[in-house]
Amino acid sequence: MKKTLMIAAAAAFMATGLAATEAAAGAPFCASCHAGHKDKVGPSLASVVEAYGSTDAVFAFLNSDAELEPKVAAFASKAGTMKGQLKKYRGLDDAKKAEVRAWFESEIK
Ligand code: HEC
Structure with a gap:
């Protein structure tokens, strides 16, 4: 219970920080x-691709309805x-999703 609250607080904190940088x-x-x-708040994208096996596999997950089951152990x-x-x-x-993939x-690279 305490852990859940802490996670919620952390998420709320990050959501606030996000608004400032989102316009970049x-x-x-x-x-x-x-x-x-480079690892930041989340794992480096390279380590995510490594955990999934390919960029296609990462986006197959993102574009599915599957529950998030973290694959990068350290995170x-x-x-x-x-x-x-x-x-x-x-x-x-779809256009925005395509922008995410291009980024x-x-x-x-
Ligand atoms: C507020 C910070 C934050 C933002 C914004 C964010 N992520 Fe993450 N992301 C994380 C953290 C922390 C993890 C590690 C936990 C996990 O794997 O679920 C993660 C993990 C991931 C993973 C691996 C999930 C897995 O199965 O292990 C992928 C893929 C990912 N992010 C993609 C994205 C994409 C694409 C976006 C933008 C559409 C995004 N993230 C935005 C924090 C963020």
């Missing part, structure tokens, strides 16, 4: 927590942070 041109909101080859305890982001991503239209691929 070019990159989607994912960029406030993820970078190609597993932070799945609560990504859950809300996943919901946000799934609510984007994702340019980051892991």
Whole structure:
């Protein structure tokens, strides 16, 4: 129970921080927590691709209705942070999702 509250508080805190950086041109909101080859709030995109096996597999998951089951072990305890982001991503239209993928691929180059 206490843990749940802490996760909720952390998520709320991050959501606030997000608003300030979200307007950054070019990159989607994912960029406030993820970078190609560096761990930030979330794991590096390269380590995510490694855990999934391919970029296609990552996006097959993102574009499905599957529950988030964290695959990058070092970040597993932070799945609560990504859950809300996943919901946000799934609510984007196809054009925005395509922008996310283009950004994702340019980051892991
Ligand atoms: C508020 C910070 C935050 C934002 C914004 C964010 N993420 Fe994450 N993300 C995380 C954290 C923390 C994890 C590690 C926990 C986990 O794997 O679920 C993670 C994990 C992931 C994973 C791995 C999930 C798994 O199965 O292990 C993918 C894929 C991912 N993020 C993609 C994205 C994409 C794409 C966006 C933008 C649409 C995004 N993230 C936005 C914090 C964030």
